[in-house]
Amino acid sequence: MTEDATERKVEAAERAALDLANVDDADRSAALEAIADAIDQHRNSVLDVNDQDVEAAEELLEAGEYTQALVDRLKLDDAKVDSIVEMVESLAGMDDPLGRTLQARHLDDDLDLYKVAVPIGVIGTVFESRPDALVQIAALALKSGNAVILKGGSEASHSNRELFDIIREAAQEIEAIPEGWVQLIEAREAVDTVLGMDEHIDLLMPRGSSAFVSYVQDNTQIPVLGHTEGVCHVFVDSEADLEEALEVAYDAKVQYPAVCNAVETLLVEESVAEEFLPAMADRYTEAGVEMRADDRTRDILADSAVDVLEATEEDWRTEYSDLILSIKVVDSLEAAIDHVNENGSKHTESILTESDERARKFMTGVDAASVFHNASTRFADGYRYGLGAEVGISTGKIHARGPVGLEGLTTYKYYLEGDGHRVATYAGEDALPFTHEAFDGEW
Template identity: 85%
Template sequence: MSDAETERKVEAAERAALELANVDVEQRNAALGAIAEAIDDHRETVIAVNDEDVAAAEELLAKGEYTQALVDRLKVDDGKVDSIVEMVESVADMDDPLGETLAARHLDDDLDLYKVAVPIGVIGTVFESRPDALVQIASLALKSGNAVILKGGSEASESNRKLFEIIREAAQEVEAIPEGWVQLIEAREAVDTVLEMDEYIDLLMPRGSSEFVSYVQDNTQIPVLGHTEGVCHVYVDREADLDEAVDVAYDAKVQYPAVCNAVETLLVHEDVAEQFLPAVADRYAEAGVELRGDERTREILEDVDVAAATDEDWRTEYGDLILAIKVVDSLPDAIDHVNTNGSKHTESILTEDDDRARQFMTAIDAASVFHNASTRFADGYRYGLGAEVGISTGKIHARGPVGLDGLTTYKYYLEGDGHLVASYAGEDALPFTHEEFDGAW
């Protein structure tokens, strides 16, 4: 794709965004319904083209160029199509994020100020191998009245192209939806063109490695909402219910290891390590989890094949059936390890002591912190957000799973009756009342 072609698509998205912002929710929901139905109707085609992507990826896996985790994320089967359709329908069922009056204030008689939710405008996204991510992002953009530029990985090119075509054609069945609201770019070099188009794009949401997100941030003037890797931890406290802790630690790693909210490091308090570690190691062995541990972990699990963990292991997102384990002396040591090595994604403490849980949860710097729950709950759908564009590990303007609310901003509307600023200046200036009131614009 030429630079001119990329620029044309971005400019078309900006024009569409101005129209889409004023399409009522019934029409946006109708388009989402059409998209869900079309994906369901074309499931065999989607699976067939995905098979091509998977076959090519497996060849590269055999050559050592791809990981098993990437191939796993790439696959689309009947069950995955079902979940994609359900996700689109759930977005349609959610309340309209636009037009909500966030605040209303009387400035003076007949002078009222309203703060109202509106779309961001044009959102550029770059995401990894999961084809369902394309549908999630497009659906959330449509519901929130935003145009969207989609750039998926080359490993999912056939799947992404087919899903994009289905989405674009289905949405056009609803006359009010402007053409050009969704755009697909495929060439790697097109990303650099997008990064330069700050006049047209309002927000970038890259999903990928820290290195890639940093590259985007360093090479654009467009605001960036970064989704980086998930180096997630589960800490088994000395006051944990150990049977429950085995189940949670197992779920956090094994339920779906290829995603960013899977646990990568297990921390265990020294008081319960000798009892807990053999039990959880047995469960991990059943699932084929490769363990890497510190010296104390390896001493306790002397009859288990546990490789020596390196400093790099404490900072690695494996995305696979690999887990690092460390025995810690205390709760503060666990907190320090997480804050030093984590990626500010999702962390969990397993304990029956609410005070210790609160200490951990308030001291940890992460977008999501759990008590007695698997890190796998860090997900837009599970949070009730309908779906997610990504999980933001930054702090501005959205944090954690980014759903509809994270794709809106606000503007101020002022309703007056010939009011003049001169009336509120000088010796006889009128006073402002600045009274909050319940009201919608």
């Protein structure tokens, strides 16, 4: 794709965004229903082209160029297509995120100020190998009234192209939906073109490594909402229910290891380590988990039949996205908090304990977008949070944090309703005062 072609697509999205912002929720939701139906009806073609992507990826896996985690994220099957369809239908049925009055205030008699939710405008996204991410992002953009530029990885090119065509054509069944609201770019070079179009794109949402997100941030003037690695921790506290902890820590690693909310480091307080670790290591070994541990963990497991490698300093900061886990014994709750804050990626952390007081100390002391008590890190997900879906998980703090759903794709606008009011009335010696009184009201 030439630079001119990329620019034309972005400019078309910008034009469409102005119209889409004024399409009512009934039409946007109808378009989502049409998209869900179309994906369901064309599932065989989607799975056929996905097979092409997976076959090519498996060849590169054999050559050592791809990881198993990437191949796993790439694969679609009937169950995944069912979940994609369900996700789009769920979004269609959610409340309209637009037009909500967030705040209303009387400034004076017949002078009322309203803060109202509106779309951001044009959102540019770059995402990894999961084809379902394309559908999630496009569907969230449509429901929230935003135009979207989609750039997926080359490893999913056939799947992305097929899903994009289905989405675009299905949405056009609804007359009110403007053409051009969704655009697909495929060339790697197109990313740099997009980064330079700050007058046309309102927000960039890259999903990938910290290095890639940093590259985007360093090479654009467009605001960036970054989704980076998930170096997530589970901490087994001295007051944990150890049977429950076995199940939660197992789920956090094994249930689906190829995603950013899977646990990468297990921390165990010293006082329960000798009782907890042998049983936990057995469970992980049965599941094929490679364990990398500190000296104290290896000493405890030395007489067991499990194989545990020596952890390096790099392991404490690594997102494996695979059946690999680092394990460390810590002296105290405070040591666990310090380890997480030093090595985590501010994604998702969990403490397993029966002490509400200790849980609260961990949850308030850890700097992360999501912090859980007695729950698997795998719950960090837009769908599970009831957001319908997510465009990504923001590990930053502005303007959205954690799973970014519909609300994270909106901003606001102020509307002032007056009756010939003039600023001069409220200035000078005889200036009238403002009332600044909040009230319940809709614009």
